[in-house]
Amino acid sequence: MPSTDPAAGCAPRPARRQSGDRPPRPGRSGYDPEAASHLDPTPDAYAATPFTDQCTLNVQAGPGGHGCVSFLREKFIPDGPANGGDGGTGGNIFIQAVRGETSLHKLARRGTLKAGRGKNGRGKGRGGERGEDVLIQVPVGTIIREISRHDPVTEEWKKRRQAKAMGADAVFGDEDGDDKSSKWRREKWLLFPGGLPRSFTAADFPALPRPRRSNLSASQPKAPISLDLDSPTEQPLLLAAGAVGGLGNPHFVTKSITRPKFATKGEDGMSLQIHLELKILADVGLVGLPNAGKSTLLRSLTKSRTRVGNWAFTTLQPNVGTVVLDDFKTRPFRGTGQHASTPIESFTIADIPGLIEGAHLDKGLGLGFLRHVERAAVLGFVVELSTEDPVTTLKSLWREVGQYEMIREMETHAESERRFDGRRDSFEDSAGRLPVDSKDVAEPHDANLTRSKFKGSPIRFQAISAKPWFVISTKADLPETQDNFTKLQQYLSAVEKGDAPHPGGRKNAWRQKIHLIPVSAIKAEGVDRIVPAVLELLDGRSTN
Ligand SMILES: Nc1nc2c(ncn2[C@@H]2O[C@H](COP(=O)(O)OP(=O)(O)OP(=O)(O)O)[C@@H](O)[C@H]2O)c(=O)[nH]1
Numbered sequence: 001m002p003s004t005d006p007a008a009g010c011a012p013r014p015a016r017r018q019s020g021d022r023p024p025r026p027g028r029s030g031y032d033p034e035a036a037s038h039l040d041p042t043p044d045a046y047a048a049t050p051f052t053d054q055c056t057l058n059v060q061a062g063p064g065g066h067g068c069v070s071f072l073r074e075k076f077i078p079d080g081p082a083n084g085g086d087g088g089t090g091g092n093i094f095i096q097a098v099r100g101e102t103s104l105h106k107l108a109r110r111g112t113l114k115a116g117r118g119k120n121g122r123g124k125g126r127g128g129e130r131g132e133d134v135l136i137q138v139p140v141g142t143i144i145r146e147i148s149r150h151d152p153v154t155e156e157w158k159k160r161r162q163a164k165a166m167g168a169d170a171v172f173g174d175e176d177g178d179d180k181s182s183k184w185r186r187e188k189w190l191l192f193p194g195g196l197p198r199s200f201t202a203a204d205f206p207a208l209p210r211p212r213r214s215n216l217s218a219s220q221p222k223a224p225i226s227l228d229l230d231s232p233t234e235q236p237l238l239l240a241a242g243a244v245g246g247l248g249n250p251h252f253v254t255k256s257i258t259r260p261k262f263a264t265k266g267e268d269g270m271s272l273q274i275h276l277e278l279k280i281l282a283d284v285g286l287v288g289l290p291n292a293g294k295s296t297l298l299r300s301l302t303k304s305r306t307r308v309g310n311w312a313f314t315t316l317q318p319n320v321g322t323v324v325l326d327d328f329k330t331r332p333f334r335g336t337g338q339h340a341s342t343p344i345e346s347f348t349i350a351d352i353p354g355l356i357e358g359a360h361l362d363k364g365l366g367l368g369f370l371r372h373v374e375r376a377a378v379l380g381f382v383v384e385l386s387t388e389d390p391v392t393t394l395k396s397l398w399r400e401v402g403q404y405e406m407i408r409e410m411e412t413h414a415e416s417e418r419r420f421d422g423r424r425d426s427f428e429d430s431a432g433r434l435p436v437d438s439k440d441v442a443e444p445h446d447a448n449l450t451r452s453k454f455k456g457s458p459i460r461f462q463a464i465s466a467k468p469w470f471v472i473s474t475k476a477d478l479p480e481t482q483d484n485f486t487k488l489q490q491y492l493s494a495v496e497k498g499d500a501p502h503p504g505g506r507k508n509a510w511r512q513k514i515h516l517i518p519v520s521a522i523k524a525e526g527v528d529r530i531v532p533a534v535l536e537l538l539d540g541r542s543t544n
């Protein structure tokens with residue numbers, strides 16, 4: 001076996017152990033145990049990075065700053081007109097899918113993210129500064145679902161509408177509507193600190209201005225949020241717009257009140273509880289029992305440094321490797337989607353933890369990791385030839401995949417019903433938006449951000465059994481594996497011809513040309529046949 005290291009030059013190579021101090025490695029037959037290589041690495045030569053694929057976040061848009069009560073005061077003008085500035089708008093919450101991120105663990109640790117509060121208005125008509133924005137960066141392939149929201153402005157509108165519907169004069173009354181004489185709500189107003197209580201009687205107090213939102217809020221996604229960030233977002237997408245600031249005292253100058261000693265407080269920012277779920281986007285997803293050789297195969301096809309070990313559940317998190325194609329002449333085109341006419345330069349392979357029989361009953365690591373191959377274009381079933389019956393193994397793998405597919409279909413159905421109910425209950429106008437006060441022109445921090453339209457796609461589910469699939473029979477270097485290979489070959493050709501039912505049990509499952517590729521991943525033998533087979537399936541056309 002040649003001991004050349006394909007990873008050399010791209011990662012620091014661990015110090016080679018002396019043959020005397022290397023621990024014995026059980027169960028490796030037909031292979032020289034002393035020769036460490038990229039495909040059979042020493043136990044410390046693997047990448048171990050923290051990984052989380054789901055988390056819940058609380059995000060809070062910034063509250064607005066308060067309006068200011070101030071009067072012009074100059075030499076010879078002791079009691080000038082009102083000149084208090086408006087409060088600044090609160091910070092916004094943006095989200096962006098970026099290529100460099102691979103996990104949600106950093107966000108999972110944060111829990112709550114709050115945008116900055118707008119600054120209060122100041123004298124001489126100076127408006128308060130905007131609050132600081134928060135930008136949440138997530139990996140490409142993250143799905144965002146809204147769990148709950150608290151939007152003080154929407155609630156205020158709701159309350160007013162209800163009060164109006166009841167024909168009450170209590171529109172501006174206290175929450176319980178008992179104290180009708182109180183037309184103003186103390187908590188909404190900012191009073192001049194030096195003023196005497198009698199100067200703040202309800203009698204000539206103006207009506208509380210109607211609740212407002214910033215004009216940026218028009219580009220918020222509709223409630224309830226449900227988005228799939230399946231491609232990198234060039235510009236950050238707005239999740240929650242900051243609340244508007246309060247009005248300074250010049251807004252309340254009337255004929256009768258020429259020197260208003262009050263201003264309004266800023267609105268409270270909306271808060272959202274969202275669930276983030278990362279579903280890795282790879283072209284090929286590997287599915288197999290634990291210890292089948294999936295990670296070794298990934299190492300032999302790519303420069304991945306995923307952990308390999310002769311025990312079940314060596315891999316505890318998904319790993320993605322990239323196969324770079326250097327044969328420029330025969331590179332096929334991507335057959336579908338927006339990149340239909342771009343030639344394939346590389347493709348990605350996802351290796352997930354092993355699936356065991358009964359994974360749908362939460363045995364082993366359960367079915368959860370299948371979310372990372374659910375969106376793969378092609379599924380690669382990795383079956384060890386040294387098992388007793390590879391056909392039974394393949395069938396049981398498909399059974400688990402079928403169970404997962406069923407669960408996902410039910411979830412998708414339930415989700416669309418929930419969304420429908422959410423829309424019906426939400427307080428929105430016919431265009432699905434709350435009215436935005438045209439007077440309220442809160443200048444955005446960055447003009448580019450206003451132009452960003454919400455580009456995330458709606459969440460879709462693609463039937464797994466309809467995807468093209470192929471089988472890689474590993475450990476073909478081990479003795480007495482020929483019979484198992486023949487058995488598997490016969491079974492797959494029967495499935496292809498329709499003589500045997502599809503192992504997933506679905507009628508419309510894909511069964512066009514099921515490749516069976518025998519390999520010895522550890523010796524890197526036969527793996528070069530995987531690339532053309534994958535390209536053929538990705539390309540969606542048969543080269544035969
Ligand atoms: N003889 C032989 N051994 C192999 C081959 N491929 C993998 N192995 C060995 O099989 C064992 C398991 O390999 P892994 O690649 O870790 O298997 P896995 O499917 O990723 O396992 P999990 O991560 O537990 O799901 C290791 O000891 C490998 O060295 C092969 O082609 N031939």
Ligand SMILES: [Mg+2]
Binds near residue numbers: 308314315351352353
């Ligand atoms: Mg593995």
